[in-house]
Amino acid sequence: SNSVGLGAGSRKVMVRTREEAPSGPPTSVRVEAVSSTEIRVTWQPPRLSERNGKIVGYYIRYGRLGTQTLSKMTIRDVNSKQAIISGLTPFSKYEVRVNPFNKVGPGPASSKAIVSTLEGVPAAAPDFVQCDPVSPDSVSISWKPPPLELSYGVILGYHVTYRLDN
Numbered sequence: 001s002n003s004v005g006l007g008a009g010s011r012k013v014m015v016r017t018r019e020e021a022p023s024g025p026p027t028s029v030r031v032e033a034v035s036s037t038e039i040r041v042t043w044q045p046p047r048l049s050e051r052n053g054k055i056v057g058y059y060i061r062y063g064r065l066g067t068q069t070l071s072k073m074t075i076r077d078v079n080s081k082q083a084i085i086s087g088l089t090p091f092s093k094y095e096v097r098v099n100p101f102n103k104v105g106p107g108p109a110s111s112k113a114i115v116s117t118l119e120g121v122p123a124a125a126p127d128f129v130q131c132d133p134v135s136p137d138s139v140s141i142s143w144k145p146p147p148l149e150l151s152y153g154v155i156l157g158y159h160v161t162y163r164l165d166n
Contacts, residue, residue: 022100022107024050026058029098029110036090036120036152042082043098046107053102054078060085065093065114090120090152119153122146126158 001007024046034040041062045055056078062085063070075083088094093116097109124146132140145155 019053019102019104021105022046022051022053022055022102024100025108025110026098026100027110029096029113031094031096031113031115033115033118034084036118037088038084038086039088039094039096039115039117040082040084041096041098041113043110044081046100050107051100051102052107053104055100056102057100058083059099059101059106060096061099061109062094062096064089065095070095070097088117090117092117122151122153122155124150 026043026046028042028044030042032040039062041060043058045051057074057076058080060073060075060083061070062073073083073085085094085096093114096113096115097111099109100107126143126146129143130141132142134140141160143158145151
């Protein structure tokens with residue numbers, strides 16, 4: 001344009017930039033316990049401006065809180081916005097992170113989400129069970145609780161069974 005007016009426009013040119021790995025993490029990442037050995041992870045895709053191409057899947061990294069080793073699950077269904085992680089230890093805290101990826105590579109991970117699996121039944125019996133006679137018609141029974149790491153929850157009580165042996 002000049003002081004006289006607007007000149008003729010050029011013809012339209014279409015250009016598409018190359019894809020890059022996503023520059024933003026998934027949003028709304030949530031984790032919840034489903035059972036004593038399973039958790040559900042849900043998320044939404046990264047913001048449109050941070051996708052940098054077509055998202056083709058998600059990596060879910062998870063592990064017991066306080067350990068260095070994380071397992072990885074790959075979700076290749078781009079329409080899926082949730083996953084169930086199974087085979088976990090009952091009554092244990094886990095950390096979970098989700099990364100989007102496209103054909104160029106992975107994007108940044110979401111913030112760490114922490115969840116505890118639900119209680120399960122104890123995996124061990126009490127230790128050091130002792131039975132001592134107290135009188136002709138009574139006995140004293142004592143024991144140590146199962147190891148804490150095998151309690152899989154808060155032990156609320158014990159079931160004692162006995163029978164008269166002649």
